[in-house]
Amino acid sequence: THPLLAPLIPQIRDQLAEVQLAGGDRVRIEIRDPNEDPDLEAEVGEAYGVRPVPFGVSDRHSQSVVNSYFHLVVKYGDQFEVLDFSDLIDVSSSDDAMDVRLKNFEYDLTRTIRKVSQEFTSIDALLAKLPAGSSLTLYASPATLPEGFVPTASALRTVGEDLAARSAGQLALGERDPSNDPALGQELVTELGLQPMVTDLFAQEVFWLYAVIRAGDRVERILPQPGEEEGDLRRAVEGAIRRVTPGQLRRVALYTEIPPQEQQNPQLPPQFQPPQRREDYTVLREVLGETWEVERTQLEDGYVPSGTDVLIVGKTGPTDAKQRFAIDQYLMQGGSVIALAGAWRVEVGQSGIQARPDDPSLGELLETWYVSPGEGLVMDPSNAPFPIPVQERRGGFTVQRIELLPYPPFPDLRGAGLAEHPALAGIDALTMPWTSPVEVAETHDGVETQVLATTSPGSWIDPNARIEPDFTKYPQAGFGPTPPLAPAVVAVAATGLFPSNFAGAPSPLAEDAPKPLERSVAPGKLVVLGSSELVSDLMLQLASQGGNEVHRGNLQLISNLVDWSTADTELLAIRSTGAFSRTLEPMEDADRQLWEWVAYAAVLIPLGILIAGTRSRRATPIPLVEA
Structure with a gap:
């Protein structure tokens, strides 16, 4: 090795x-x-x-x-x-x-x-659990398949025929050719996001080779690759069947805004089209997907997907009544909600990084449940570094360099700043980037709240949310404290029977829809985090630069919160954020120099004593005894 x-x-x-x-x-x-x-x-x-x-x-x-x-x-x-x-x-x-x-x-x-x-469940038992009407459909264009995909398509047919035969009629096998059916091809593009694959640079020849499993309202796509053998395809298909079979995995629903897309130019081939903006939290979805079944949702029908164990919401943008109703009634039924509820959204553009106020609708909904994001941006003198462009004049020109500098909008939470809570087990440090303070109502009947994380006593709140340093005004750090200085709460967990935001109001779903629940019928769990960027793709990309290992606790926190929300806390005691996450407390330059000299002294002083003792022994005459 x-x-x-x-x-x-x-x-x-x-x-x-x-x-x-x-x-x-x-x-x-x-x-x-x-x-x-x-x-x-x-x-x-x-x-x-x-x-x-x-x-x-x-x-x-x-x-x-x-x-x-x-x-x-x-x-x-x-x-x-x-x-x-x-x-x-x-x-x-x-x-x-x-x-x-x-x-x-x-x-x-x-x-x-x-x-x-x-x-562990045999594939035969899984096939027997599939709902009626389940299907495995192969979308292939045999006439235009490249040579490298022909064996793959044949192996995929073999796997499908075997599973259909073993399912005793529970899984129907079908094959369709989208190249001969433009309407079908458009349906695959719009509903499943499956695009025809190209065989040359200018997209003159295209072909199709996908498999789709449908079981009730669940759909799984299988994307074969050239050279895959029958064993690889069998694992992929059986894994998809396991995911669509009800009750096999705990389900996490992730609700975040779909960003507006760039207009496509029909005159250009696919590889020359402008890049499309993706939904955020893709890395979070991948990490959670290793343990749970993660499904993105928009809640546009007014319901959280059935079977959801935990709902994560963040960067939702403007929400309508149906989407707020879905979150509200899910919590009223005893569900668990994790809200990445920062009042500010950070975006990267040509002019740099900017913070803009996020839509307040999610915060207003959370206020009904006694915990909500406050105004301003929390600044903390105990913070994690951030890669910042620094300009220096060298003679007659200016040199721009990237340096990791202290960054107050990145509060570094550790020690007394982290509460004793199962969701924080194994987490030594957190970074709460661009966070708002989290406010807890003075009275919250029927609901117990616990503060999970607070910043240091020297923290302050900037009402203008200035995230770029001003070294002209503050030469030392780029940011200056603004009284009053006090710890800020940035994460809160609440459990109990919550009141409904729709109490006394008609259902937004339909005029004849049942009356909304006005209070929780079973204890629910709510976690409000003051930063929507805590595990955003931007934040995790920054965390991968410059060895910023301190940010790794952020993903672990979300995983722990999912475990805690589902009362699955057996592994929390041994879970850790990694070998390099046990970061030391930040030290000033004077302290570093002091400990450096102490280390030198601890080696040199005993060595000097040993050398002096050896020389003194050599210098001592030994008298000869006459015979």
Whole structure:
């Protein structure tokens, strides 16, 4: 394997040995090298999709490539999960060295074992659970398929025929050719987002090869790739069937605004069209999707998708009565809501980063439930760094450099700023970027509230939400404190029986619709976070620059909150944000110099004593005794 990965193998062996001791005869552990066994290499590639990863290795005299296996396969029955080096390790680099460590192997292994054991259900049992009318449809254009996709299409048909035969009529198999049906092609584009694939640069020849599984109101798309074998396609199809089968995975619904799209030019081929704006929180969706079933929703029909365990809302933009009604009535039914409810939205444009007020409709809805975002932007002298362009004059010209500078709009929360709460287990530090203060009503009958996070005592609130530093006015930090200085609450959890925002009002769904619930019929859970950028794609992109490991607790917080909302707290005690998340308290330059001299003294003083003692012994004459 790679030289930097090799020292991690004994740690993994020790952890697996503990699992063996705890599981006894119920656990079988094997540590094998596919590079030494061609049959094993073919088996793990076909059955589990495990492929070697090429790593470059170089020294002063040579360069080479190592095709390394660093994978962990956890299997229970016909259910399995594969963890590779990207799931297992954290990499921290500096100018002259690279440090590679395990993330939190105990948590990753335990979570995976629990996932495969709880989700173990044979494919035949899943097929039997499919609702009536379920279908697997292959959309293919045989006449225009490139040679590389012909075996893939054949293998996909084989998998579909096998599953349909085993389903005892629960899964209908069909095949349609969109190239001969323009209406069908347009339907696939508008309703499922499936575009015809091109075979040349100028899109003169196009072809179709997709599979779609429909089960009730759930739809799963399968996007085959050239060269995929039957085993790869079978895993993809069976995984999709597992996701559409009711009751197999906990469901998280994510409600965020769909941004307006750029107008497409019909005269240009697809690759030359202007890029489309994507919905935010794509990284969050991917991370949560490793453990839960995540579905985006717009709530336009006035309902939260059926079977939803947790609803996450953030950057909703203007909401209408039906969307607010869906959130309200979901909470009234005892649901769990996580609101990324910052009053400010940060956008990146040609003129730089700007903050603008977000639509207040979500905040007004939250105010009904006693917890809502306040006005202004929280600034904290204890903060995380931010990459800021700095201009310096060098002679007759100006040089612009990017530096990581202290940034008060990024409050750094740790220690006393984080409450004792299950959702904060294993989290040592958080960054609450561009956050509003969270206000809690003085009276909240029937609802218990707990503050989750507060900023430092030196914090202040900027009513103008100025996020760019002004080094002319504040040469030292770019920002100046504005009294009063006091801690600010930035995250609150509430549980209990909530009042409805629609109490005494007719339903916005229809005139003859049932009367809305006026109060929770079962205890609900509500978490209000003062920052809508906490886990936004922009924030996580910034977190990946300059080694800003302190931001990693943000994603972990959302995962913990989902676990807490579903009363699934068994893994919280061993969950951690990674090997490099245990950041030290910020220090001033004078403190750093002091500890540096202390470290020097701790080495040099004992060394000096040892040298002086050795010389004194050599200088002492030894009298000779006459015989």
